[in-house]
Amino acid sequence: MRPTMIRRLVLGLLALAVVACGSPSPGPSLAVGATADPEMALLANLYAAALRSYGNAANVQTVDDPLKALDSGTVSVAPEFTGRLLQTFAPGTTARSDSQVYRAMVGVLPEGLAAGDYTTGAEDKPALVVTDATATAWGSRDLAALVSHCAGLGVGSVAHERGLPTAVGTCTLPPLREFPDQATMFAALRAGDITAGWTGTAEVGMPSELVVLADRKPTLVMAENIVPIYRRNELNEQQVRAINEVAGVLDTGSLVDMRQHVAEGRDPRSVAEDWLSQHPLGR
Known part of the structure; x- marks a missing residue:
């Protein structure tokens, strides 16, 4: 083998070694x-x-x-x-x-x-949703307004939801009325069968005509x-x-x-x- 070819071979091997050293394995997944x-x-x-x-x-x-x-x-x-x-x-x-x-x-x-x-x-924390008519009657779109109208509340949730609050501030909530899905609960809300329904702050498909009550500081629902x-x-x-x-x-x-x-x-x-x-x- 000619000296020139040997030098080229050595340089090529060195280049591969440098690349290998500079690109460590990502390790186990x-x-x-x-x-x-x-x-x-x-x-x-x-x-x-x-x-x-x-x-x-x-x-x-x-x-x-x-x-x-x-x-x-x-x-x-x-x-x-x-x-x-x-x-x-x-x-x-x-x-x-x-x-x-x-x-x-x-x-x-x-x-x-x-x-x-x-x-x-x-x-994505629990949030209560009401109709626009309810928010207007309460004069507020804040969760604190629900506390001021605690008496006679009817509250719904999707069945099998866990970890929902049993109280909001000083308002102890009534037993939840459960629905098979969000759509059915929202329909009950529009019909006036319940006053408010539990959803989440990152829920998808929220109807635009409903109002998610804002939990402003000091917060009433756990983060x-x-x-x-x-x-x-x-x-x-x-x-x-x-x-x-x-x-x-x-x-x-x-x-x-x-x-x-x-x-x-x-x-x-x-x-x-x-x-x-x-x-x-x-x-």
Whole structure:
């Protein structure tokens, strides 16, 4: 073999070695766990996409109980809501605002679990909806108006909804009248069969003629902000940064839009990746 050819071969091998050293393996795929609920599946895909955007392999696993899956090590990350977690580990707490709920939640997490940054601009907490006529009669579109008209309330909810408040401020709510779905409940609301109905601040398909009562400060309903929970000492600094940065870009409006796409039949992963490509992390 000619010296020139040998030199070219050596240079080629060196170039391949440099490329290999500069492109480390992404490592094992991190599992992000969530239930089959469409909203939770979407959020899990959002955190998985955030991890991949930082060069980490990540996948979504459907599990029955994300907290148990975290505890067993089946998954490394799981999206949760701050208020729901707080009520799981410290039922009866009086915290209501987003910062109060987050701090209290962090304080009661089981050993071995840690919480990332919560989404200050995105929430999906219980909200009461009334007709425009009721809001006009009350002279307000704030939740505090319901407290002032507590007597004789009729309140509905979709059957099997859990974690709904039994009181709003000083108003103890009557037993809920359950409906098979939101559409049936909204029809009962329009017909005057109930005064108000429970929905969520990130609910899709809200009829424009109905009024969601605003829960202004001081808040009367416990905050429900999105937060990533992960196994302590398992994620590296870059991976924690990836899931934390979701908190800085996600807002309630975006969550509603993405949920609408999923409800229309789009794949949660493609919805999450499309949204993240329009709202890149690290900027």
